[in-house]
Amino acid sequence: MGTYDSVVIGAGQAGLSASYHLERRDIAHVVLDADAAPGGAWQHRWDSLSMVDVHGVAALPDSDSPHPGSEPANVVVPAYFADYERAHALPVLRPVQVDRVTDDDGLLVVRAGERAWTTRTLVNATGTWSQPHLPYYPGRETFLGEQLHTHQYPGAEHFRGRRVVVVGGGASAVQLLGELAPVTDTLWVTRSEPVWRTDDFTPERGREAVALVEERVRRGLSPASVVSVTGLVLREQERAAAALGAYRRHPMFVAVEPDGVRMADGSLEPADVILWATGFRPALRHLAPLHLRSEHGGIRLDGTTAVADPRIQLVGYGPSASTIGANRAGRSAARGVSRWLASGRAQDTSSMASSA
Numbered sequence: 001m002g003t004y005d006s007v008v009i010g011a012g013q014a015g016l017s018a019s020y021h022l023e024r025r026d027i028a029h030v031v032l033d034a035d036a037a038p039g040g041a042w043q044h045r046w047d048s049l050s051m052v053d054v055h056g057v058a059a060l061p062d063s064d065s066p067h068p069g070s071e072p073a074n075v076v077v078p079a080y081f082a083d084y085e086r087a088h089a090l091p092v093l094r095p096v097q098v099d100r101v102t103d104d105d106g107l108l109v110v111r112a113g114e115r116a117w118t119t120r121t122l123v124n125a126t127g128t129w130s131q132p133h134l135p136y137y138p139g140r141e142t143f144l145g146e147q148l149h150t151h152q153y154p155g156a157e158h159f160r161g162r163r164v165v166v167v168g169g170g171a172s173a174v175q176l177l178g179e180l181a182p183v184t185d186t187l188w189v190t191r192s193e194p195v196w197r198t199d200d201f202t203p204e205r206g207r208e209a210v211a212l213v214e215e216r217v218r219r220g221l222s223p224a225s226v227v228s229v230t231g232l233v234l235r236e237q238e239r240a241a242a243a244l245g246a247y248r249r250h251p252m253f254v255a256v257e258p259d260g261v262r263m264a265d266g267s268l269e270p271a272d273v274i275l276w277a278t279g280f281r282p283a284l285r286h287l288a289p290l291h292l293r294s295e296h297g298g299i300r301l302d303g304t305t306a307v308a309d310p311r312i313q314l315v316g317y318g319p320s321a322s323t324i325g326a327n328r329a330g331r332s333a334a335r336g337v338s339r340w341l342a343s344g345r346a347q348d349t350s351s352m353a354s355s356a
Helices: 013-024 039-045 073-087 171-180 203-218 236-243 285-290 321-356
Strands: 003-009 029-032 100-104 105-112 115-124 145-149 162-165 186-190 248-253 255-256 258-264 268-270 273-276 311-316
Touching: 003 013, 003 105, 003 321, 013 029, 013 115, 013 321, 029 115, 039 073, 100 285, 115 321, 145 248, 162 171, 171 186, 171 236, 311 321
Parallel strands: 003 029, 003 115, 115 311, 145 273, 162 186, 162 273, 186 248
Antiparallel strands: 100 105, 105 115, 255 258, 258 268
16 A cells, blocks of 8 residues: 555554544554564563453453453453454554654655555554663662563562562552562662552542643653552552561662662662562654654643644553553544544645645
């Protein structure tokens, strides 16, 4: 095909939702996915993460949710995505690792090595999993033990008998401590005091939390995670770790040394492993040639539409970085694409009439 009406980058929850809604609007498009198989980031998550742990996955449009239970999420969700792609005949190409997107005289060119796709609009659904955030602390490179990030987590048994320093104040740190503390010695460090949620998380509270994240992206700030405004909560499977004192938080260390971490009070905490549960950043490097970022470092959005370039829709970014949010964002992105295409065609018709 010469020029697509839209190209979707990424075939996770947000990308599949966007493709479904583009299909319903008869918008010619293709979905480019970096992975060799369906499943998005879910196929890369650790084996001990069950469907119970993730509180289920929201149903994709015109589909039932995958079955909640004790089965590994990295098996259940990829199978669900694969079935969905087949059932709706979504135009997914893989593996395609997009390098960059450029503007060529009003059309967008999506490039992956020697291959390229030309399109009128773009839906970016690349998520965050490929961009783990690993903050630097003095001496980190001198540590003689093992250092790994959440996205490399191999399961609790890997750490048995070794002292693990868990870094990070988010939900993943809480969950991993819940698995690790019953089998080995742990130390939890965070930059700031964690905020624990003690009341019921009502739908109203959820909407308030999402609204706060939406306000950040409207202003062009880097998006915060929804959990950063909802607070943390312990689940039943983390009670044993709590009883062992795993959630007694310590202030962040100031340096890393060969045998441990140096605390602000000068003491040395010995460590065999540093587990960085320090989150992820949006995978957006391929969009850099389009200059979408605001002076505040984020991409300013109106819904899912990039304010700096309304040909671009961002889904799975900021407030839509959840399975429910991704579904809604996919629908919103398809509407945004349709609006832009209608506007462009109206302009073309007007131009033709003027020149007649």
